[in-house]
Amino acid sequence: QLTREKLFAELALRRIDTEGHRGGRIMYRAAQAGLICLGLPSGKQATYTLLDEWLPQPAEAPELSREDGLKLLAQRYFASHGPATLADFTWWSGLAAGEARAALEMAMPHLKEALHAGRKVWWSARLPVPPVPPASSNSAPVVHLLAGFDEYLLGYTDRTAIVDKAQAGKVMTPNGLFRAALLVDGRVAGTWQADLKKDALILRIAPFDPAVLSSRKASAALHEAAQRYAAFNKVALAEIRQDPAPKSS
Known part of the structure; x- marks a missing residue:
């Protein structure tokens, strides 16, 4: 696995020019051709590795027709993202x-269908969707720190079930950027950033409404989420700071 800098250095040794935008375009082409992919990060730097080493193909990979491929794509989308439209x-x-409609129709035998808010939604027939229990003012909220471009947001064209329309521009920018989202009880309640030092994490949160995290239980849930993120990065949680609410782009 090589960082971008080291990969460019290797290309330079082979007299391959990577100046300007050329290096990035070479890497883009290599990724599109299925030659390289992202590997494990090295500190704050991304690394790249050979796709065949990172995701070795099975000895006998089944060959799919286009129709079978479309059917499988629809099955897997609604299994991982459903209920979805x-x-x-x-x-x-x-x-x-x-x-897309043809793919959905081919996948229908493997899906369940329901009407939600006047629209048809589907999900995997293997995954029952239980009713959502009513929220209790005494229950502790569930807090998650979603990375930028997380499928929880990226996987849908209608995100009103996840984030209020009035707040959407604070998380998703007109040029297609999806910021890291602070999730409280399944809905986007703000954004967050991580200042990672050598052995410590400073978590910076920017809630839309600070009152959402003002209770003792909410504060504890946020601290638990921050601890999970720090543990993932193998550093200690040093501090949680609250920044001003983000502005719409």
């Missing part, structure tokens, strides 16, 4: 509308 699947997959 046809519009969500079309947007996520990048398929033409007619092709």
